[in-house]
Amino acid sequence: MGQAFYVAGTGTDVGKTFFSCLFMAKYAESNGFRYWKPIQTGAAGTGDTELVQKTTNLPDSFFLKPVYEFQTPASPHYASKQEGKILDPKFLLTALAKERKTNTLVEGAGGVFVPWTEDYLAIRGIGESNLPVVVIGSTELGTINHTLLTLDALTSRFVAVLGFYLVGPENSLQIDNAETIQKLGGAPCLGVTNFPKQKLTPAEFISFANHQFDPNRNVIDTLQNPDDEI
Incomplete structure (x- = not known):
């Protein structure tokens, strides 16, 4: 029996897919994790599932197909409306429930207050x-500000938050950012990984992930022992 977990971002394009690439490159094969983006918008370009697979060079068996896929690069409620499709939260939750006890990384769409439908927010789902x-x-x-708001929104609704992870360009603020969020946000910092300074081949990215991502095993150990953190 495994443990699926949800990757929530503090906003759009904040680094959820980069984190997912790092996690899958380092732990998919050794720990049997799969990647799943249940709601994919902007599929007219390269979808996140395809991006993660190309980056990590993992076979198809490590990926689940989106439940809902929209061409429009927008919030799910808007994309579905534009394309004349219905997004049913109950159907999506049923699909999520089937995978809850499997080792699956579930990447969300946008931030936690993104509407899945006109009256159903992601945070509720x-x-x-x-x-x-x-x-x-x-x-x-x-x-x-963005991370504390997200943590507060989740914890005030009694959602189990395992911790937060920072990704992005290396800068002089990142250590203080991580320490301040941990001090004020009521959730542990699981790590910080900076973007690579150049484009990497899949083999180079796997090496990068093995050395630069989760060096203290905070993420994987927390997932394997969730009762210690929740």
């Missing part, structure tokens, strides 16, 4: 899925 959450924030200026 996260809570009703009963999945523990890892919050992904940026290393850059503004992350203290």
Whole structure:
């Protein structure tokens, strides 16, 4: 029996997919984790599932297909409306429930207050899925506010937050950002990883992940012993 977990970002393009690439590159094969983005918008370009697979060079068996896939690069409620499709939260939650006790990284769409439908927010779905959450924030200026708001929104709704992880460009603020968020946010900092300074091949990225991501095993050990953290 495993443990699926939800990767929630403090906003759009904050680094959830980069974190997912790092995690899958380092732990997919050794710990049997799969990647799943249940709601994919902006699929007219390269979808996140395809991006993670190309980056990590993992075979198809490590990936689940999106439940909902929209071409429009927008919030799920808007994308589905534009394309004349119905996104049913109950159907999505049923799919999530089937994977809850498997080793699956579930990447969310946008921030936690992104609407899945016109009257159903992502944060409600996260809570009703009963999945523990890892919050992904940026290393850059503004992350203290954004990450604390996200942590507060989740914990005030009794969502199990395993911790937060910062990703992004290396800068002089990132250590203080991580320490301040941990001090004020009521959740442990699971780590900080900076973007590589150049484009990497899959083999180079795997090496990068093995050395630069989760060096103290905070993420994987927390996932394997969730009762110690929740």
